[in-house]
Amino acid sequence: xxxxxxxxxxxxxxxxxxxxxxxxxxxxxxxxxxxxxxxxxxxxxxxxxxxxxxxxxxxxxxxxxxxxxxxxxxxxxxxxxxxxxxxxxxxxxxxxxxxxxxxxxxxxxxxxxxxxxxxxxxxxxxxxxxxxxxxxxxxxxxxxxxxxxxxxxxxxxxxxxxxxxxxxxxxxxxxxxxxxxxxxxxxxxxxxxxxxxxxxxxxxxxxxxxxxxxxxxxx
Numbered sequence: 431x432x433x434x435x436x437x438x439x440x441x442x443x444x445x446x447x448x449x450x451x452x453x454x455x456x457x458x459x460x461x462x463x464x465x466x467x468x469x470x471x472x473x474x475x476x477x478x479x480x481x482x483x484x485x486x487x488x489x490x491x492x493x494x495x496x497x498x499x500x501x502x503x504x505x506x507x508x509x510x511x512x513x514x515x516x517x518x519x520x521x522x523x524x525x526x527x528x529x530x531x532x533x534x535x536x537x538x539x540x541x542x543x544x545x546x547x548x549x550x551x552x553x554x555x556x557x558x559x560x561x562x563x564x565x566x567x568x569x570x571x572x573x574x575x576x577x578x579x580x581x582x583x584x585x586x587x588x589x590x591x592x593x594x595x596x597x598x599x600x601x602x603x604x605x606x607x608x609x610x611x612x613x614x615x616x617x618x619x620x621x622x623x624x625x626x627x628x629x630x631x632x633x634x635x636x637x638x639x640x641x642x643x644x645x646x647x648x649x
Contacts, residue, residue, distance in 0.1 A: 487605020
């Protein structure tokens with residue numbers, strides 16, 4: 431876990447080193463990370479938002495070895511395929527997976543994701559793209575709840591396009607600005623914090639609503 435935290439905080443440096451050592455294989459690494467983060471319900475800790483921003487920032491540099499167009503297409507495909515795989519895992523063996531892997535598939539994460547579905551319906555698949563943890567569990571919950579597959583894919587594709595299409599160019603445009611480049615760790619923290627805001631807001635709302643409900647008095 432320490433190595434994963436270090437990779438997330440210094441993601442641009444690690445990507446740059448990997449690209450220098452292995453060249454085009456970096457595209458395979460990007461596909462793998464995005465696919466696992468969105469497609470495997472046991473790996474919600476992998477970087478998503480920060481990875482997209484970092485790749486954009488790195489691609490904007492001279493002699494980076496990363497083509498932003500190729501990287502974008504690969505990560506877009508990984509995001510769509512990842513959510514699709516996660517949906518079918520939830521649909522075919524959701525209950526079994528929750529019982530078998532309670533350490534990785536925490537009920538609290540399932541509950542929070544379910545709250546998003548109650549509030550936003552199918553649009554949760556789009557909104558979840560920008561919310562860590564919920565992003566990983568949303569397609570799983572959609573599959574477990576037998577959400578119509580065509581409807582799911584509609585939101586899946588739109589969400590993936592918006593997610594990759596906003597964060598990757600943002601990194602490409604702003605990542606080479608000196609203040610951003612020289613304080614990339616703080617930028618990563620900022621991205622993670624901003625991404626977690628919707629979840630925090632939902633938790634606060636839920637607690638406030640629970641306080642408003644009067645206690646039931648026994649007859």
